[in-house]
Amino acid sequence: MDRLGMEVAYANAKKSYDEGGVPIGAALVYHGGDGEPRVVGEGHNARVQKNSPILHGETAALENAGRLKPDVYRNSTMYTTLSPCSMCAGAILLYKIPRVVIGENVNFVGEEELLRSRGVEVVVLNDEECKALMAQYIREKPEDWYEDIGEKIRKD
């Protein structure tokens, strides 16, 4: 059941990579109502493309979705190719999104414990494509990546 959401998230991450940007993508999938799960928002990190420090994968997907009623968020899952940072975890908590599916948490471990401690279901897929794309990017453009997580570049 998580295939659709992660495919859309990964497609957004790949698009960002192809544009020279940070390759992290996300999708917000609504599974309320009677119908099939439906992507209501998708996006990717736009630090490079839009000079933005707040458009990460998850926040970009929320922005793409626009203004939603509280009940939509509460019946949705956030799919993201990489473990969510504190800002994106905070956005998930703000809107009470009950479930987060993470492509991988090898290249970066975000606020998974905080999410779990607040009752959010966190699933880590350990996806090989997500891991490989992110690892390649960090090798190629470490400056942009460390800037994205507010860290000074490591010299080791």
Added chain:
Amino acid sequence: MDRLGMEVAYANAKKSYDEGGVPIGAALVYHGGDGEPRVVGEGHNARVQKNSPILHGETAALENAGRLKPDVYRNSTMYTTLSPCSMCAGAILLYKIPRVVIGENVNFVGEEELLRSRGVEVVVLNDEECKALMAQYIREKPEDWYEDIGEKIRKD
């Protein structure tokens, strides 16, 4: 020393109110280097004006500042007219902004304890103008306000 930052934050909140938007404003003030404190970013909630669920006061100020080096954030203070929600608190943690000055936390209490638990200095000014503007807005447009914090509108 906190006058400049809160004046800019409040001016942004008032601007948003005058535009029909959620009246929460913020300013990021850099106090590193040898010079005077300097506003490097400012903004206001843009849920109404830009149909945005992620442009809160603090995130709008960060977006306005654009891409900054890690050291700039680490020598800055975030001023916000209202106690920061989990998304904005998460953004403050992401960029390791060491100090947050809050206009008021009467109309909404955000993630002050989370920030303090991670070592952020949190100052609450209990500012009468900030309180009055926000209270007026919540009375006038409760639907937009509760949507902004992911809550269903209260009928009490």
